[in-house]
Amino acid sequence: MATQLDIETDFTRLPEMPEDVFTAPLKKPAHVGEDWLEPKQTDYGAEDDAIWNDLFARQMEVLPGRAASSFMAGLQKLNLNRGGVPEFGKLSEDLSALTGWSVVPVPMLIPDHVFFWHLANRRFPAGNFIRTRETFDYIQEPDVFHDVFGHVPMLTDPVYADYMQEYGRAGWKAMRYNRLKALGALYWYTVEFGLIQEAGGIKAYGAGILSGPTEIVFATEAKSPNRIMLNVDRVMRTDYVISDLQPTYFVIQSFEDLYHQTVERNFDRLYPSLSPSFTYANSAVIDVDDVLHRGTQEYLLRGGRGSGAKPV
Numbered sequence: 001m002a003t004q005l006d007i008e009t010d011f012t013r014l015p016e017m018p019e020d021v022f023t024a025p026l027k028k029p030a031h032v033g034e035d036w037l038e039p040k041q042t043d044y045g046a047e048d049d050a051i052w053n054d055l056f057a058r059q060m061e062v063l064p065g066r067a068a069s070s071f072m073a074g075l076q077k078l079n080l081n082r083g084g085v086p087e088f089g090k091l092s093e094d095l096s097a098l099t100g101w102s103v104v105p106v107p108m109l110i111p112d113h114v115f116f117w118h119l120a121n122r123r124f125p126a127g128n129f130i131r132t133r134e135t136f137d138y139i140q141e142p143d144v145f146h147d148v149f150g151h152v153p154m155l156t157d158p159v160y161a162d163y164m165q166e167y168g169r170a171g172w173k174a175m176r177y178n179r180l181k182a183l184g185a186l187y188w189y190t191v192e193f194g195l196i197q198e199a200g201g202i203k204a205y206g207a208g209i210l211s212g213p214t215e216i217v218f219a220t221e222a223k224s225p226n227r228i229m230l231n232v233d234r235v236m237r238t239d240y241v242i243s244d245l246q247p248t249y250f251v252i253q254s255f256e257d258l259y260h261q262t263v264e265r266n267f268d269r270l271y272p273s274l275s276p277s278f279t280y281a282n283s284a285v286i287d288v289d290d291v292l293h294r295g296t297q298e299y300l301l302r303g304g305r306g307s308g309a310k311p312v
C-alpha cells in the first residue's frame with residue numbers, strides 16, 4: 001500500500017493516491033475513468049452559444065483597462081471572440097502551438113490529486129457545461145465560461161503557463177504533508193483572484209475576477225479591500241471566502257516574480273511549518289505586509305453579499 005512518504009513525482013501515468021491523505025470525497029460519474037475526462041465535449045446548441053456570446057459581451061464592457069495585458073492579448077491570440085462556446089480541439093491546437101498547453105473537458109469539480117496531475121501535464125480541465133439564463137450572474141461550480149474565458153487566455157503567457165505546471169507538481173508534494181488547504185490558498189489568491197502591477201496601474205489576472213461582472217471593478221478600484229504585495233508564505237497561511245467578494249487581494253510584480261517565489265521556495269521546509277488550519281483571517285493586515293492599499297472593509301462591515309451592501 002502506498003503511503004504519504006512515497007508519493008510519486010513521475011506524472012506520465014496518474015500516480016496512486018495514498019490512503020492516508022485527506023481530500024474531499026467526490027462521487028465519480030459512471031461514464032468517466034480514473035482521469036475524470038469526458039469522452040467528448042458537449043454539443044452546444046444555439047441558446048448555449050448565445051449565452052456564451054452575451055457573457056463575452058458583458059465582460060468586454062468592464063475588462064479593457066482593468067484586466068492584465070497578457071489576458072487581453074491571450075483573448076486575441078486564441079480568437080475567443082469568434083462566437084459561441086469554443087471547440088476544445090481547435091482551442092487546444094492554437095494554445096499548444098503557443099505554450100504546449102491543451103484544454104480537456106471534465107464533468108464537474110474533480111478530485112484535487114487528479115486536477116494537479118492534469119496541470120503537471122499541461123492539460124487544463126474545463127467544465128463540460130454552460131450556465132443558464134437563471135444562473136447568468138453567479139454560479140458556484142466552474143462552467144465552461146469561467147474555465148475557458150477566465151483561465152485559458154492566461155495560459156498563452158509562457159511564464160504563467162510554467163507557473164501553472166509547477167503548481168500542479170507542488171500539489172503532489174502538498175499531499176505528502178497533508179497541506180492541500182494551504183496550497184489551495186495560493187491557487188485562490190493567484191490563479192483565481194490575483195492582481196498584478198503594470199505600468200498603467202494595478203490590473204487583474206485572476207480568473208474568478210475576470211469571468212464575472214462585479215469583482216473586476218471592486219478588486220482594482222474599490223476602497224473596501226486590502227491590496228497587499230504577494231508573499232507565498234503569508235498567502236499560504238491566509239483563509240479565504242468562496243462565496244463573496246474578497247476582503248484582501250494579493251498583488252504580484254510580474255509573472256516571473258510569482259514563478260520564482262513558488263519554484264524557489266523549498267516546500268519540503270515550508271509545509272511542516274504550516275499549521276493544519278489557517279493562521280490569518282482573510283481581512284487581516286499583519287506587520288510583515290507590504291501594503292499598497294489598506295482597505296476600509298466597508299463592504300464587509302455592511303454585511304457583504306445578500307445584505308444589499310454596495311461593493312465600494
Ligand code: HBI
Nearest residue numbers: 108109110111112115125184187
Ligand atoms: N476541478 N474542474 C475543476 N476545476 C478546478 O478549478 C478544480 C478542480 N478540482 C480541484 C481544484 N480545482 C483545487 O484543487 C484547486 O482549486 C486548488
Ligand code: FE
Nearest residue numbers: 142192207208
Ligand atoms: Fe477557476
